[in-house]
Amino acid sequence: MSCNDRLFPISSSQPLLSGDQIKALAKHMLSADASTTSPIESTHKYVAGYTYLGQLIAHDIVPKTRPSYFDRMTTPSLNLDSIYGDLSDQTIYFLFDNEGRFQPNSSNSYDLYRGRANEALIPDPRNDENVIVAQLHRLWQQVHNWVIEDFVAPHCRDIKARIHEAKSIVTALFHLVVIEDFLFETLEPETYNCYFSDWHEYILQFTHPLTAIPLEFSHAAFRFGHSMTRARYILNQDNTDNPVHLLSLIRQRNSGSISNEHKIDWTNFFGADAQEAAKIDLQITSGMDSIPLEGNIVYLNLMAADHARIPSGYAVLDWLNTHQKTLATDINLAQFPEVTAGAERNLRPVYDELTDNFKNRTLPLWLYVLRESALSAYPDYRFRKTRLGKVGSVIVAEVLRQSIISCYLPNGGHHPLDKKTHLEMIKQCASEPYRQIVTQYPNQKLSMSNLITFISKPKG
Template identity: 30%
Template sequence: MPEASTTAPRHSHGSHLAARDHCLSAVRAVDRPTGAARYGRMFPGLDPLRTDPGLLMRAGGDGGICDAAAVRDEVAAGDDATEAAGWPFFGQLIAHDITADRSPIAGGVSSEALRNARAPKLNLEMAYSDGPIGSPYLFDLADPAKFLLGPDGGDVPRNQQGVALIGDPRNDVHLFSLTLHVALLHAHNRIVDLLRDEGVSEAEVFDRARITLTWHYQWIVVHDFLPRLVGAPLTEQVLAEGGRWYAPGPLEAYIPLEFADAAYRYGHGQIRHTYRLVEGGPAVPLFPDLVGFRPLSADRRLDLSQVFDIPGHPPAQRAKRLDGRLAASLIGLPEQVTGAVDNNSYRSLAVRDLLRGETTGLPSGEAIARLVGAAPLTSDELEQAWPHGTPLWFYILKEAEHRGDGDRLGPVGGQIVAEVLIGLLRADPASYLSLESDWEPTVPAARPGFGLADLLAITAAAAR
């Protein structure tokens, strides 16, 4: 397992003191921004697309081109994608790890003034926060090297009002993100046990466990998640050649707006109309049935084998095909998710995605396609007339439908996502790609090629 150096004093894991000061941990990062991290442009030479907000609201609202409810009966029989239903939720956790934009949906903040409340690194900050020293409420007082969990291990700890004590409150938004977050906590705790069995000292065990989990997570992003989302050839090309449009130097990473406000919102189009939480259970929509922000009772748990293909279990449910349309539960989000809004259109996630791209001045999908050398989509493929060009978010979803068979991103979306995620790892001096590019996972795998299913397997062992 990867090593972490430390000169901090040793303490017993049974004490009430945190195991060490993590300020100099390789993953705590003394280079962490003192202010909010920045956003930027991946294609700064392209002009912004200006679209009438009224047109965007009609396209993304009830009965619009983005509303899957209007055509659900026609496509339901062939609506399943190839990949399992859990992958877009894993993608959501990645988004929470690297981005947190606090600006209002309706705009009023210039794109140059936008600030990212997350460090632009795949470092599991959304789970670890500031570690046992800076965020002691996340960790077990009797054993600060381990995360604290809810009473039966199936939930995060909560205060007396049911509010999650969690590294990123967004991971409590619904059952899927919360379940994956809890799985990460169990994985860390299990790795602590394994390291102790290997004789790792208490002074080092937290840092070693954090680095071990973080590197396995980064490996999954590169070798399991990205090949499914953008295809293995593009992933391998960007790994071998670097990014053409996004290649920040060490400690110079930023989050491109084309990524954050368009390409990486692809997962909204993969949300199924309904989900089954346990074998033989009823199928229910994501919202409002599975909304979070409350204690997770034992009779409301998700069996992860229902949404991920895990060895020894039947095939999981599949994600919805990418086709530019969102499930009805996303066109009418509950107030627990959106908060109070002064325009009912803002309850539609499609409207919010379309307006976000307009607010931050993104170029059209066609403009980026021409720049990267991809054939732009035709008007028939887009199924919607856009006077001056297609909003990038919608373009990427339709491109996935027609250039990726509804299963993966096309050339524009795939290029943006692959270059940014791999570029963030290259720019992070503490990532496995920077420190040890030929590193391979050390946690046992059920089959050749470590993947997310193997991490979930050690999570299940830790939870028992």
């Protein structure tokens, strides 16, 4: 692995967990129903939709674990290629109509466009692996169609040019949702402010596009979403009293069209009335132990990190304190509590299995990120159940910010704009659609809830 695969110039020289530990954790971390409540009341609600928005992000920039010759070329830039593909003539022919809109499903407006064998005709088949992310993919196709119909110059009859223009706008809207909604709600607040309010440059340089997604992100930190997965979901008003089990939402190649029973009312996933995601902690819902074609997600994550020699969370913490002193000071890293075992009764077998790892500071990075998120530097613990901790936030902020910036750099990098103008540049690319949406809301921010509400309004 090259240095470009790493965010930090460190790795573990030997396995952090034994084979027996990995097997035991794959059993003990799984719970019948990962908790969505906290023993301390929280004023900050982390909604269930972020779990799957994170999955959509990952599919766009992280290659498949076991890629095949037929898979698309995944790049580290968050450019929505998982939705748009390479926009070759063949791709445009299959995915778009004569006006440049994404092809609709002939039966259901909420489902993906499908072929004769009911396979989803999309660039990345991973976006049809479960009912929720499939409909989220379709939702962003509908955002594209809205942009094509209302904002792309009608005098432009070149379909390819119309699609490219719409894609640039939709991608910028997606970036703003990621920055102003997903990351705002996910990252530890001081870390978020340093990266996305002040736009300070720390580890990755603004002028250099990403050449690969760092392993610390793909094999550890960004897998925090697995902990947020609920055992059951309310999809629409018909299953309010009988939420659908996670395993019923997982799709395979022969699953066919998405049924009306599984049609999503997005107010159940984004906004004030949405159901909450599970807490980010060392507890994983039991439905994640038997993912089709994958298996036990805990086992897979720990083995992947072991194979890649991902360092411990403590090693990353020490490196930041030693080699990124400005960053450590800016985010008050020293003020964050030491990551130690907790006292939750349901996680006692997990803590017991990791006793030596806590004692010797060898806790694998993924487990460190999950445990760290249950701690808070805030005296009132308002953010305890919902946000990443400092180390996890730094990794996610560094990689996603650079993945976004890379979309706006010319070939070879070295954008002439001052670093503080990056957010304004993205807003300028989102242009009129962004302005029309955010002016409807007091905080002037773009969220998934605001976007869905706006594009769902009847015309006229």
